[in-house]
Amino acid sequence: MSDLTELYQSVILDHNRKPRNHGAPERFDATADGRNTLCGDALTVWVALDGDTLADVRFVGEGCAISKASASLMTQAVKGKSRAEADALFERFHALVTGREAPPAEGVRGPLGPLAALAGVSRFPIRVKCASLAWHTLQAALHREPGAPVTTE
Amino acid sequence: MSSSASLHSGATPALIAPLAAPLPLAPRDAFPLLAADPALRYLDSAATAQKPRAVLDALRHYYETANANPHRGAYRLSVAATDAYHDARARVARFVGLRDADCLLFVRGTTEAMNLVAGSWGQAHVGPGDEVVVTRMDHHATFVTWQQLAHARGAAFRIAELTPDGRVDLDHLASLLGPRTKVVAFPHVSNALGTVNPVREIAALVRERSDAIVVVDGAQGVPHLPVEFDRLGADFYAFSGHKVGGPMGSGALLGRRALLEAMPPWQFGGDMIAFVGDEVTTWNALPHKFEAGTPNVGDAVGLAAACDFLAGLGMDAVIAHERALVAAAMERLGAIEGVRVHGPAADQRSGVVSFSMADVHPHDLATILDERGVCIRAGHHCAQPLMRSLGVPATARASFWVYSDAADVEALAEGLESARRLFAA
Numbered sequence: 001m002s003d004l005t006e007l008y009q010s011v012i013l014d015h016n017r018k019p020r021n022h023g024a025p026e027r028f029d030a031t032a033d034g035r036n037t038l039c040g041d042a043l044t045v046w047v048a049l050d051g052d053t054l055a056d057v058r059f060v061g062e063g064c065a066i067s068k069a070s071a072s073l074m075t076q077a078v079k080g081k082s083r084a085e086a087d088a089l090f091e092r093f094h095a096l097v098t099g100r101e102a103p104p105a106e107g108v109r110g111p112l113g114p115l116a117a118l119a120g121v122s123r124f125p126i127r128v129k130c131a132s133l134a135w136h137t138l139q140a141a142l143h144r145e146p147g148a149p150v151t152t153e
Numbered sequence: 154m155s156s157s158a159s160l161h162s163g164a165t166p167a168l169i170a171p172l173a174a175p176l177p178l179a180p181r182d183a184f185p186l187l188a189a190d191p192a193l194r195y196l197d198s199a200a201t202a203q204k205p206r207a208v209l210d211a212l213r214h215y216y217e218t219a220n221a222n223p224h225r226g227a228y229r230l231s232v233a234a235t236d237a238y239h240d241a242r243a244r245v246a247r248f249v250g251l252r253d254a255d256c257l258l259f260v261r262g263t264t265e266a267m268n269l270v271a272g273s274w275g276q277a278h279v280g281p282g283d284e285v286v287v288t289r290m291d292h293h294a295t296f297v298t299w300q301q302l303a304h305a306r307g308a309a310f311r312i313a314e315l316t317p318d319g320r321v322d323l324d325h326l327a328s329l330l331g332p333r334t335k336v337v338a339f340p341h342v343s344n345a346l347g348t349v350n351p352v353r354e355i356a357a358l359v360r361e362r363s364d365a366i367v368v369v370d371g372a373q374g375v376p377h378l379p380v381e382f383d384r385l386g387a388d389f390y391a392f393s394g395h396k397v398g399g400p401m402g403s404g405a406l407l408g409r410r411a412l413l414e415a416m417p418p419w420q421f422g423g424d425m426i427a428f429v430g431d432e433v434t435t436w437n438a439l440p441h442k443f444e445a446g447t448p449n450v451g452d453a454v455g456l457a458a459a460c461d462f463l464a465g466l467g468m469d470a471v472i473a474h475e476r477a478l479v480a481a482a483m484e485r486l487g488a489i490e491g492v493r494v495h496g497p498a499a500d501q502r503s504g505v506v507s508f509s510m511a512d513v514h515p516h517d518l519a520t521i522l523d524e525r526g527v528c529i530r531a532g533h534h535c536a537q538p539l540m541r542s543l544g545v546p547a548t549a550r551a552s553f554w555v556y557s558d559a560a561d562v563e564a565l566a567e568g569l570e571s572a573r574r575l576f577a578a
């Protein structure tokens with residue numbers, strides 16, 4: 001596979017075309033807006049909590065295929081996780097897209113599950129921000145004082 | 154605000170003739186960076202231009218033969234530096250049609266020039282109840298600078314809107330002008346759309362209806378069009394050296410003498426003073442009053458070399474070359490499924506083609522093109538107010554200059570076709 005077809009593999013294109021958990025929820029407990037000031041990408045993430053569990057995570061946003069697909073995959077990956085588990089997942093995800101952690105071998109389901117589809121980003125350092133925007137925004141929603149702005153800078 | 158691809162949808166790709174080749178106006182060999190990488194398709198010259206060898210040679214020659222702190226003239230080398238600086242000013246002024254070369258201030262670029270006008274003239278003359286006018290197509294360097302000056306001075310900030318094909322709506326602009334208008338600022342050429350504005354016509358309109366100063370952002374003017382400041386009708390005109398093939402960190406502000414002489418200094422320090430008393434200081438003459446501190450002589454010399462280089466090509470030839478490429482690109486890109494080209498007809502632009510592809514974000518296009526060695530810009534082009542009115546968060550932009558040719562257009566089009574295929578998969 002070329003770097004490009006690895007980056008834009010079918011899972012990514014599918015989530016870009018049909019983002020999951022897309023649209024504002026009726027009920028939520030935490031939210032944040034994220035913005036990539038360089039390119040104008042912007043998204044909003046909402047979280048509904050059940051105790052410490054992320055019962056539902058939704059988003060809307062404007063951005064490239066990588067940022068949209070990453071947001072969509074993230075909402076699926078963190079649903080049902082605790083805050084600490086979601087944080088740990090972000091750590092591993094960040095290691096994957098920055099090339100610090102090798103992707104699982106072809107056909108093997110690694111600890112990141114479907115998020116591994118974004119491994120191709122590690123060959124395109126300028127796109128790491130696109131892949132991490134939704135995650136930074138989720139972190140902000142979960143951990144930050146309400147109202148403070150989020151950027152990937 | 155788009156010449157839709159549907160204009161061309163009747164044409165079958167097979168019927169589109171191969172591009173009648175615009176060859177480079179200046180050979181790639183004259184640009185060391187391009188010569189070193191024949192496969193590179195550099196289509197981001199509106200962001201910054203590649204440098205002619207003549208400019209790099211001039212920089213080296215200055216530093217190897219004449220470098221000293223100018224205006225300190227106690228020894229011959231310092232005189233050589235002073236002469237080099239003076240000579241650079243004269244050559245740049247001649248290139249942009251300014252007879253009174255002392256009214257050319259060397260600055261760091263367009264951004265600094267705009268801040269100088271706002272910080273000096275604006276602070277002194279704009280007050281509560283006054284009005285400051287910019288356009289929907291202004292770069293943040295102009296837009297934000299005047300927006301903030303207006304806020305700081307309690308003045309109203311007004312935005313002239315655009316026509317559907319991306320030109321300044323002169324009727325709307327006229328309706329904003331009145332006795333309280335103090336400043337009208339607009340770009341000679343839009344960096345995001347390539348639209349060439351009728352500077353003389355706009356300046357005349359402003360004079361007719363107000364006493365405002367006319368401030369032109371020429372960042373995309375000087376590199377692409379013949380500019381004759383003395384006949385433009387503008388009060389101030391700013392440009393950046395790096396977009397003209399000169400060094401980064403060089404640039405100039407041109408102004409009318411009467412205004413510059415009446416304006417307070419903007420920065421303080423060495424060179425800009427005449428007499429420094431314990432309480433009171435008097436200012437040096439133009440241009441020094443506005444050039445505090447040790448000047449950037451080396452880059453001024455480099456900028457002058459860039460102007461000489463362009464004068465050698467002829468600016469009429471430069472704009473004709475760019476328009477031929479833009480016309481070819483608009484036709485070739487317009488025939489690609491889903492591509493929409495923004496902005497006016499080719500004969501009303503400089504060498505800029507801003508476009509969108511349905512269902513593919515400009516960033517993804519830029520990455521896919523980059524893999525083929527094609528460099529384009531993707532984003533808001535420092536013109537977020539314009540993007541909002543286009544109804545897009547970002548566009549992709551290809552921009553041409555003297556070294557661009559038909560092969561660049563073809564590489565761009567083929568890259569876009571491959572993006573189309575990849576995303577259709």
Ligand SMILES: Cc1ncc(COP(=O)(O)O)c(C=O)c1O
Pocket residue numbers: 199200261262263264265292294295340342343344370372373393535
């Ligand atoms: C129209 C326009 N105005 C202003 C600027 C700012 O120029 P600089 O960043 O060189 O100061 C640019 C360049 O990006 C431009 O294209």
